[in-house]
Amino acid sequence: MRIVIARCQVDYAGRLTAHLPLATRVIMVKADGSVLVHSDGGSYKPLNWMSPPCTLTVGDPEPGPDGDGAGTDGVTAVWTVQNDKTDDRLVISLHEILHDSAHDLGVDPGLVKDGVEAHLQVLLAEQVETFGAGWRLVRREYPTPIGPVDLLCRDDQGVAVAVEVKRRGEIDGVEQLTRYLDLLNRDPLLAPVRGVFAAQEIKPQARTLAVDRGITCVTVDYDALRGVDDPTSRLF
Amino acid sequence: MRIVIARCQVDYAGRLTAHLPLATRVIMVKADGSVLVHSDGGSYKPLNWMSPPCTLTVGDPEPGPDGDGAGTDGVTAVWTVQNDKTDDRLVISLHEILHDSAHDLGVDPGLVKDGVEAHLQVLLAEQVETFGAGWRLVRREYPTPIGPVDLLCRDDQGVAVAVEVKRRGEIDGVEQLTRYLDLLNRDPLLAPVRGVFAAQEIKPQARTLAVDRGITCVTVDYDALRGVDDPTSRLF
DNA sequence: TTATCAATCTCGCAA
DNA sequence: TTGCGAGGTTGATAA
Known part of the structure; x- marks a missing residue:
């Protein structure tokens, strides 16, 4: 250096x-x-x-x-x-x-991170009842031709729900979820599929667009989720 | 410092x-x-x-x-x-x-830039015939309630065309243009309005989505546009 | 290697 | 001040 x-x-x-x-x-x-x-x-x-x-x-x-x-x-x-x-x-x-x-600095051992979207997704997958009593997880990272849906669930009525997880919910995330819903609703084994947009914070514009499209918005509390988290199942 | x-x-x-x-x-x-x-x-x-x-x-x-x-x-x-x-x-x-x-560095006079998307938009506005013979510009930054459309044109048949200009064409740009087209097509003075997605480079996914929605994709050559540019009308 | 997506994004502009 | 979009984005991960 x-x-x-x-x-x-x-x-x-x-x-x-x-x-x-x-x-x-x-x-x-x-x-x-x-x-x-x-x-x-x-x-x-x-x-x-x-x-x-x-x-x-x-x-x-x-x-x-x-x-x-x-x-x-x-x-x-x-x-x-x-x-x-x-x-x-x-x-x-x-x-x-x-x-x-x-100056001779040597090789850096590198950064250790925590608290990113992946962790939020894991926590919500473990605690799908955050969205409602009687919900169950079908699978995390449910594959589709245009990419994986963060969480695919069934609500207490057995209706399929696609959940998009973001740290901060913005308009792009709603568009992404909309594309997944269009696709999933073509599958007779799943349809009808509802949408849930889950984030620590949801921007007003994103919320408006989501509501307009019949997508449910859920703001999630990272610390609360983490508080009841089983430490043995953590990412880090 | x-x-x-x-x-x-x-x-x-x-x-x-x-x-x-x-x-x-x-x-x-x-x-x-x-x-x-x-x-x-x-x-x-x-x-x-x-x-x-x-x-x-x-x-x-x-x-x-x-x-x-x-x-x-x-x-x-x-x-x-x-x-x-x-x-x-x-x-x-x-x-x-x-x-x-x-060390005392003083205040920096700052960076001077050139070559960004704004310039590409200006060049295309000056040379709408890039999209086809007989095209004319209605206006640049055509205002709508959800933001300005980059270029509003009329093709050789007099049909209105909304043009979205990007340096790199990705899926977001197609979504943006789609929202504009939805809105503009409600205006009886303009409808029907076609869409053109113009970029130096268009990602395959974006192209597929655009074509699926009846939007025309045009890849533009910045240097070629610049070559025939009138230097007195440049941004910088 | 390439494509896709998040980021303690940063940065600039406009409402 | 806030929102929104671009960036010489950068960085990480999956295909």
């Missing part, structure tokens, strides 16, 4: 073209050759970057007229970072280097 | 919980208090981070048994980064600091 702080100008050409005027920024060069250009604000996304696999080559600037070693407009070096697979290219024109250091 | 390279352990709790075991990493602390934890690989996304607005507080570790100043398990300092608006929290347990420097 090399960290350079420099006054620089940056140009990217690839899926779009982008330009950063001359300013002081942090340049991170990772062990795999990838490069990040950060400013002192914004969030985690760099102003500009090159993803691996890529190759960095250091070049001289066009010579300037005053013979002082610096190039045109004060450029002292040009770094070209070329993607190895596409024609994406990042060009960093360095004017003044204020800091330059290299 | 403060840059620290340290052996550390990182824990995040918020929308999910995540843990990074002890390893050497780069910690960037930006002027607005936001923090990024990077490893020496991956792409531009940090292993862990806290977005602004947030506040960093430096605390002492739980004292260790050997009285050497270091805390339990060799922790020398604990940084807590608390989001000011949510209950998201990042805790960095520092073991050994290998590098620590601060």
Whole structure:
């Protein structure tokens, strides 16, 4: 890992073209050759970057007229970072280097996560009575030609119900569930199939669309589900 | 901008919980208090981070048994980064600091972009004959109660056509266009309204859905459109 | 390898 | 402020 702080100008050409005027920024060069250009604000996304696999080559600037070693407009070096697979290219024109250091970090053991949608789906599969007394699970990840339905259940009347589980319920999820319902309702062994849209939080627009289509919305409490969860059956 | 390279352990709790075991990493602390934890690989996304607005507080570790100043398990300092608006929290347990420097970067002048979907829409609006001889533009961003239709045209027969423009054509875009068509076809001054789904690249699933709904798919060549573009009418 | 889907998404724009 | 859509999305998982 090399960290350079420099006054620089940056140009990217690839899926779009982008330009950063001359300013002081942090340049991170990772062990795999990838490069990040950060400013002192914004969030985690760099102003500009090159993803691996890529190759960095250091070049001289066009010579300037005053013979002082610096190039045109004060450029002292040009770094070209070329993607190895596409024609994406990042060009960093360095004017003044204020800091330059290299560090051996080793391989990172990586991130351990919890609390994602998959876990919510597992919890609801274990506790389908969340949707109503007498409900039972037919199966989780019920396969269809356009992808698996999160949960297929039968309610207390024995009517089939397709459940779409999201952490946050938005309009896309309702569209997805609608496509599943269209398909499942063509199956005489299942039809009629109702829909349930289950999420920790459901956006008003999504709720309106769902209700308009006869889909039941259920907001679920992750912590409550987790509280009665059998720890031996957890994902993690 | 403060840059620290340290052996550390990182824990995040918020929308999910995540843990990074002890390893050497780069910690960037930006002027607005936001923090990024990077490893020496991956792409531009940090292993862990806290977005602004947030506040960093430096605390002492739980004292260790050997009285050497270091805390339990060799922790020398604990940084807590608390989001000011949510209950998201990042805790960095520092073991050994290998590098620590601060730099004044100033405010960044920001990025200049080109080549996005908006430009594609402008180009197609100028060149609706791309879709067929005799076509004419009624208007760009034709307003409807559920949002503007990218292009509303009349074909050579005078039939109204709603055009949805995407850089990459996926299933969502077809759904969006379908909603517009449902709505526009209720207007007796426009009906019948056909649909055209125009993109640089159209995914097979999206194409299948579109064709199934009687929507015409058109793949457009951005560079070719740009080549005959009048430079004075460009977005940038 | 490719396609599909979620994300602590981020970011910009418009209502 | 909030909602909505795009992104050089990135990242993970299944086919």
